[in-house]
Amino acid sequence: MYKQYLRKSDGRYLILYWQKPTTVSLLENNLGVESSPINNELRWNPVLEEWVGVATQRQSRTFFPPDNFCPLCVTKEGEFITEIPLANYEVAVFQNKFPAFTANCVEPIKDDFYLNTSAQGECEVVVYSPDHQATLANLSILEIENLIEAWKDRFAELGAQEHVKYVYIFENKGREIGVTLPHPHGQIYAFPFIPPIPERELRAVEKHWVKYQECLFCKILEKETTHQERIVIENEAFLAFIPFYARWPYETHIYSKRHVSAITDFNFKECNLLARLLKGLLDCFDKLWQKPFPYIMLMHQRPTDGKNYDFYHFHIEFYPPYRTQDKLKYLAGVEAGCGVFLNDSQAEEKAKELRKNTSGENMV
Ligand SMILES: [Zn+2]
Numbered sequence: 516m517y518k519q520y521l522r523k524s525d526g527r528y529l530i531l532y533w534q535k536p537t538t539v540s541l542l543e544n545n546l547g548v549e550s551s552p553i554n555n556e557l558r559w560n561p562v563l564e565e566w567v568g569v570a571t572q573r574q575s576r577t578f579f580p581p582d583n584f585c586p587l588c589v590t591k592e593g594e595f596i597t598e599i600p601l602a603n604y605e606v607a608v609f610q611n612k613f614p615a616f617t618a619n620c621v622e623p624i625k626d627d628f629y630l631n632t633s634a635q636g637e638c639e640v641v642v643y644s645p646d647h648q649a650t651l652a653n654l655s656i657l658e659i660e661n662l663i664e665a666w667k668d669r670f671a672e673l674g675a676q677e678h679v680k681y682v683y684i685f686e687n688k689g690r691e692i693g694v695t696l697p698h699p700h701g702q703i704y705a706f707p708f709i710p711p712i713p714e715r716e717l718r719a720v721e722k723h724w725v726k727y728q729e730c731l732f733c734k735i736l737e738k739e740t741t742h743q744e745r746i747v748i749e750n751e752a753f754l755a756f757i758p759f760y761a762r763w764p765y766e767t768h769i770y771s772k773r774h775v776s777a778i779t780d781f782n783f784k785e786c787n788l789l790a791r792l793l794k795g796l797l798d799c800f801d802k803l804w805q806k807p808f809p810y811i812m813l814m815h816q817r818p819t820d821g822k823n824y825d826f827y828h829f830h831i832e833f834y835p836p837y838r839t840q841d842k843l844k845y846l847a848g849v850e851a852g853c854g855v856f857l858n859d860s861q862a863e864e865k866a867k868e869l870r871k872n873t874s875g876e877n878m879v
């Protein structure tokens with residue numbers, strides 16, 4: 516894909532992706548402008564042994580646009596300037612206006628007991644389409660392939676930065692998850708450390724690799740393929756299933772059938788099959804209750820700290836928040852305080868519910 520860098524008037528970058536080269540003129544281009552440093556910090560919790568990001572500037576959001584204003588739509592002539600001043604693009608990526616992590620941040624004041632450090636990293640917003648009404652589920656296969664290309668590019672570019680140890684691609688979808696902007700978009704966080712959940716996975720998978728000389732994810736793939744009952748949808752290159760140990764009733768994972776550790780390892784054919792599988796799965800979700808299905812979608816990939824992670828295996832996880840059509844699952848005392856999830860449904864029965872909605876092409 517072709518891409519074009521722009522600099523917004525406040526110093527943030529905007530990257531536009533196109534299938535074909537473009538000669539369009541840029542309404543806003545301030546390549547010389549530098550954004551001002553932000554005093555975000557990471558504070559270490561010695562009790563739980565984990566980092567907490569503190570980004571106080573996120574509170575002072577002073578931007579009050581009109582009710583019908585969508586900052587992710589392309590700027591219309593004579594109207595409010597949105598995040599995207601151009602009409603002609605397939606996927607757009609820009610720096611979050613209120614980032615939790617940024618390359619340009621000041622060193623925090625040190626303490627003689629507590630540990631803290633600057634929150635160096637990057638927070639990007641990925642706009643899937645210029646179409647305000649679209650969703651990932653109803654984009655065309657070609658449009659999803661374009662998005663996958665953009666994800667690959669961001670993984671490679673952010674991951675190559677010295678201070679970035681982990682590139683995290685995700686999407687929060689639906690009001691139930693707290694998303695107020697319906698315009699189809701996801702996010703990318705480039706962390707200066709490996710976050711705890713991927714780290715726990717990496718530890719377990721490496722342990723399995725050392726003990727059995729096999730990939731734990733490849734083993735799970737083999738189990739699920741034999742068992743069949745938890746599979747939602749599959750094709751030649753990917754398998755979507757509800758794990759035996761799902762925390763959420765409709766928690767669905769997508770594993771690549773080939774043992775690779777990052778999205779950049781996929782060939783052209785696999786990207787096409789990933790686009791097809793994503794669309795097929797989201798279609799199952801939306802058809803379940805004939806209404807848009809909210810979810811958190813996230814990618815777990817190898818860290819970008821330069822070490823060897825050949826034992827790891829690319830996958831995508833979906834956490835839909837519903838238990839039943841009208842009941843949401845909340846993280847209450849046991850989940851929030853003990854880290855133990857209670858799931859009141861079985862993976863096998865929920866997979867069957869979702870499987871009923873698969874269209875012919877992707878039937879198991
Ligand atoms: Zn919009």
Ligand SMILES: [Zn+2]
Nearest residue numbers: 730733774828
């Ligand atoms: Zn594997």
Ligand SMILES: [Zn+2]
Nearest residue numbers: 716815830832
């Ligand atoms: Zn995972």
